Amino acid sequence: MNVTLRVWRQAGRDSPGRLVDYRVADVHADMSFLEVLDQLNEQLAQRGEEPIAFDHDCREGICGSCSLMIDGVPHGPERGITACQLYMRRFHDGQTILVEPWRAAAFGVIRDLVVDRSALDRLMHAGGYVSVNPGSAPDASTTVIAKEKADTAFLAASCIGCGACVAACPNASAMLFVAAKASHLALLPQGQPEHAHRVIAMVEAMDREGFGSCSNNYECAAACPKSIPVRFIARLNRAFLHAALTSREFARPPPHAHFES
Amino acid sequence: MTIDLDPRIPGGPVHEKWARRVNDLGLVSPANRRRYRILVVGTGLAGASAAATLAGLGYQVECFTFHDSPRRAHSVAAQGGINAAKNYQNDGDSVERLFRDTLKGGDFRSREASVYRLAALSNAIIDHCVAQGIPFTREYGGLLANRSFGGAQVSRTFYVRGQTGQQLLLGCYGALSRQILARRARVHARREMLDVVVRDGRACGIITRRLVDGAVERHAGHAVVLATGGYSNVFHFSTNAMACNVTAAYRAYKRGALFANPCFTQIHPTCIPLTGEHQSKLTLMSESLRNDGRVWVPARAGDSRPPAQIPESDRDYFLERRYPAFGNLAPRDIASRAVKQVCDEGRGVGPLGRGVYLDFADAFGRIGEEEMQARYGNLFEMYQRITDEDPRCAPMRIYPAAHYTMGGLWVDYDLMSSIPGLFVIGEANFSDHGANRLGASALMQGLADGYFIVPLTVGDYLASSTSVAALDETLPEFAAAERDVRRRLQRLAGLCGDEPVEQIHRALGHIMWERCGMTRGAPGLVSALDEIAALRERFWSRARLGGGASVLNIALEKAGRVADFLEFAELLVVDALTREESCGGHFREEHQSADGEAVRDDENFSHIAAWQFRGVGAAPALYREDLAFETLQPTERSYR
Numbered sequence: 032m033n034v035t036l037r038v039w040r041q042a043g044r045d046s047p048g049r050l051v052d053y054r055v056a057d058v059h060a061d062m063s064f065l066e067v068l069d070q071l072n073e074q075l076a077q078r079g080e081e082p083i084a085f086d087h088d089c090r091e092g093i094c095g096s097c098s099l100m101i102d103g104v105p106h107g108p109e110r111g112i113t114a115c116q117l118y119m120r121r122f123h124d125g126q127t128i129l130v131e132p133w134r135a136a137a138f139g140v141i142r143d144l145v146v147d148r149s150a151l152d153r154l155m156h157a158g159g160y161v162s163v164n165p166g167s168a169p170d171a172s173t174t175v176i177a178k179e180k181a182d183t184a185f186l187a188a189s190c191i192g193c194g195a196c197v198a199a200c201p202n203a204s205a206m207l208f209v210a211a212k213a214s215h216l217a218l219l220p221q222g223q224p225e226h227a228h229r230v231i232a233m234v235e236a237m238d239r240e241g242f243g244s245c246s247n248n249y250e251c252a253a254a255c256p257k258s259i260p261v262r263f264i265a266r267l268n269r270a271f272l273h274a275a276l277t278s279r280e281f282a283r284p285p286p287h288a289h290f291e292s
Numbered sequence: 293m294t295i296d297l298d299p300r301i302p303g304g305p306v307h308e309k310w311a312r313r314v315n316d317l318g319l320v321s322p323a324n325r326r327r328y329r330i331l332v333v334g335t336g337l338a339g340a341s342a343a344a345t346l347a348g349l350g351y352q353v354e355c356f357t358f359h360d361s362p363r364r365a366h367s368v369a370a371q372g373g374i375n376a377a378k379n380y381q382n383d384g385d386s387v388e389r390l391f392r393d394t395l396k397g398g399d400f401r402s403r404e405a406s407v408y409r410l411a412a413l414s415n416a417i418i419d420h421c422v423a424q425g426i427p428f429t430r431e432y433g434g435l436l437a438n439r440s441f442g443g444a445q446v447s448r449t450f451y452v453r454g455q456t457g458q459q460l461l462l463g464c465y466g467a468l469s470r471q472i473l474a475r476r477a478r479v480h481a482r483r484e485m486l487d488v489v490v491r492d493g494r495a496c497g498i499i500t501r502r503l504v505d506g507a508v509e510r511h512a513g514h515a516v517v518l519a520t521g522g523y524s525n526v527f528h529f530s531t532n533a534m535a536c537n538v539t540a541a542y543r544a545y546k547r548g549a550l551f552a553n554p555c556f557t558q559i560h561p562t563c564i565p566l567t568g569e570h571q572s573k574l575t576l577m578s579e580s581l582r583n584d585g586r587v588w589v590p591a592r593a594g595d596s597r598p599p600a601q602i603p604e605s606d607r608d609y610f611l612e613r614r615y616p617a618f619g620n621l622a623p624r625d626i627a628s629r630a631v632k633q634v635c636d637e638g639r640g641v642g643p644l645g646r647g648v649y650l651d652f653a654d655a656f657g658r659i660g661e662e663e664m665q666a667r668y669g670n671l672f673e674m675y676q677r678i679t680d681e682d683p684r685c686a687p688m689r690i691y692p693a694a695h696y697t698m699g700g701l702w703v704d705y706d707l708m709s710s711i712p713g714l715f716v717i718g719e720a721n722f723s724d725h726g727a728n729r730l731g732a733s734a735l736m737q738g739l740a741d742g743y744f745i746v747p748l749t750v751g752d753y754l755a756s757s758t759s760v761a762a763l764d765e766t767l768p769e770f771a772a773a774e775r776d777v778r779r780r781l782q783r784l785a786g787l788c789g790d791e792p793v794e795q796i797h798r799a800l801g802h803i804m805w806e807r808c809g810m811t812r813g814a815p816g817l818v819s820a821l822d823e824i825a826a827l828r829e830r831f832w833s834r835a836r837l838g839g840g841a842s843v844l845n846i847a848l849e850k851a852g853r854v855a856d857f858l859e860f861a862e863l864l865v866v867d868a869l870t871r872e873e874s875c876g877g878h879f880r881e882e883h884q885s886a887d888g889e890a891v892r893d894d895e896n897f898s899h900i901a902a903w904q905f906r907g908v909g910a911a912p913a914l915y916r917e918d919l920a921f922e923t924l925q926p927t928e929r930s931y932r
């Protein structure tokens with residue numbers, strides 16, 4: 032089949048961008064959406080034109096590199112997948128498909144479809160972990176964790192950090208991202224000692240990075256390629272309120288114990 | 293220049309060697325550690341765990357990744373699990389047994405002392421990962437669950453549904469994030485390492501390209517740790533991510549580091565078959581599926597009935613038939629070759645005839661739909677999405693694909709390459725897997741190297757100099773390396789022929805897969821050498837890519853990686869040609885038994901082949917490290 036890709040082209044952070052139409056012929060139904068972009072880039076190379084920059088890597092829906100807004104929906108029309116798992120059998124011959132980068136205040140466009148998602152990394156730096164050094168852990172079977180809890184923690188932990196939730200949100204909020212990480216660790220005994228600090232530090236970092244607030248639109252969960260449910264946001268709100276009321280002193284980063292002490 | 297290839301294996305019985313080494317290590321005092329800067333390249337399981345641990349010890353760590361975030365390194369895609377000798381299943385497992393399985397699984401082509409250390413460290417890895425809050429899959433009683441992987445007769449594999457690599461990587465990334473907040477580690481994202489800087493025979497820095505704007509940068513450090521993964525993409529079609537490459541390791545090789553056993557490559561038996569040339573990569577279906585799936589083909593060539601209409605009597609469950617002791621869980625190299633054999637006999641299934649069935653009908657009947665969904669639901673969905681077929685209704689079709697590389701830069705027992713100060717960890721080193729890696733052992737090795745080994749041995753290296761050298765990026769060695777990098781980038785950006793780089797990469801993959809893939813014969817290997825040289829010529833004279841070197845240019849990044857594969861492929865073939873025996877994933881057609889099994893030659897090839905660069909297109913020099921087996925004597929590797 033033949034399709035037209037209407038692609039956002041932008042030379043650099045501060046350059047103006049525009050939509051450019053590209054006709055791609057001989058598209059096979061079994062091709063993935065990114066393979067069509069590959070084919071288009073081969074065509075562009077033949078013509079000596081600049082290739083379209085886009086982030087991609089594993090092409091199995093797990094690395095979280097994909098960051099394409101396809102016809103106005105993060106990762107495209109199919110639920111529960113990333114753009115690399117989208118196959119052309121979802122589209123019809125002659126279709127025009129709009130391809131844009133994530134748009135959010137916290138994610139600047141670097142070039143074409145590539146955005147800067149380092150703000151998500153900085154949210155993680157604020158507290159998305161358990162502080163433990165190699166060698167100091169007790170035997171793995173010392174702590175028993177109910178299967179249901181472990182499975183729910185895994186569901187929260189399955190976030191791939193792609194940023195679709197932010198791109199989908201009318202406020203460009205990172206609530207689902209933060210809620211997923213905080214819930215993953217809150218559900219496990221290992222996450223308890225730093226729980227209150229983590230929740231406050233990550234929420235404060237979210238504000239600092241320019242992400243918006245949550246107004247319960249639930250677009251994030253609908254766009255999430257891992258189908259992380261919105262109920263983790265309720266859990267985060269509860270935890271934040273509790274921490275803010277009872278343990279405000281933890282809002283400052285804890286003194287980082289040195290390895291040797 | 294000749295090199296003294298001393299693996300520096302400590303004395304004493306095998307189970308005491310690592311403890312002895314640890315006791316003898318030179319130490320850097322806590323107050324002095326912050327004066328040392330360590331460059332860690334790559335942020336997968338090995339790199340991120342090493343960076344986090346080194347920073348936790350107090351060193352200044354600078355970390356480099358070509359991704360936009362450390363969390364995207366290809367370790368993220370590992371599905372199945374991680375081995376450890378916990379014996380939680382009470383099925384007779386032990387460190388000793390994990391050691392023996394791994395050594396035998398590698399067909400006795402790995403270093404006994406290193407393999408033992410890996411097995412001995414396996415339990416501490418699980419303890420640490422649980423403490424980090426990795427949500428491992430658990431039993432209803434709340435204890436950790438295990439499953440079986442190929443080449444083992446015990447259940448020792450810990451897992452997180454089908455996303456073990458992702459979860460372990462997030463653990464490392466979290467640990468690294470903590471060190472970033474503490475300002476002991478920094479991550480330089482979207483940077484690709486393009487050269488190692490060597491001064492007075494020691495590694496003292498790297499050259500990187502900042503991918504967003506093409507800036508070429510110098511970074512000086514007291515030690516360099518490469519954790520840059522494997523080179524399966526030399527086959528073009530592989531299960532690796534698109535950007536996985538050999539560049540960092542190959543640059544180090546060109547600067548004098550020896551490259552060991554490049555011909556030891558792993559072809560994974562259970563991947564979704566290729567459907568056409570438009571495809572960009574292949575997708576793995578986890579080995580864990582072989583716990584419950586049965587592999588079969590029609591007994592008769594040309595039987596084109598749909599699988600449901602083929603009665604039991606007309607099916608050949610060839611793995612169960614040939615390897616009754618291990619059945620469908622025969623190791624990867626053996627299962628892959630068996631699959632190839634039945635397809636070569638014309639019994640393959642699917643549109644291109646290169647596929648076999650992986651059938652779950654028995655398992656659905658035995659353990660029920662709900663449990664099957666819990667175990668493999670995400671894999672079934674993945675398969676259905678790609679193929680548009682539901683494995684719950686009809687068997688999966690699978691075929692082998694390039695997946696992992698056991699070969700890599702040569703390292704001594706301390707994981708230091710032949711260039712002092714340059715350490716290599718994870719898949720990038722020639723590793724503990726010998727000629728074949730067992731399933732669920734890659735994650736184990738990456739984390740053993742990163743959390744527990746290299747943080748100590750780097751300290752020993754630093755302690756060996758009496759004073760802390762000043763870091764100086766203006767040294768002539770930096771200028772020279774930067775000049776080389778710039779020259780090459782300009783040459784790549786100037787390619788203005790008429791052939792897409794992708795097409796040349798595909799052609800290289802075709803040569804490698806056909807001549808140096810699952811089986812290898814001398815005539816094919818000899819002609820591959822000519823074909824690769826010709827293809828390299830074609831690349832530099834006819835390739836075309838758009839865009840310049842001073843912007844974010846994904847075509848330029850790809851071209852640089854392909855250019856290195858076009859040189860490296862030759863080394864791989866030379867090694868395959870020189871190793872006149874069959875072992876593990878290296879199967880020479882000339883060296884097989886009457887019934888098609890690998891025939892090893894311990895008399896002449898019980899060694900690690902480490903190669904030294906002598907110029908592009910020139911024959912590399914071979915160094916041998918003889919393997920000594922004190923604990924377990926090499927035997928015929930049988931899974932029957």
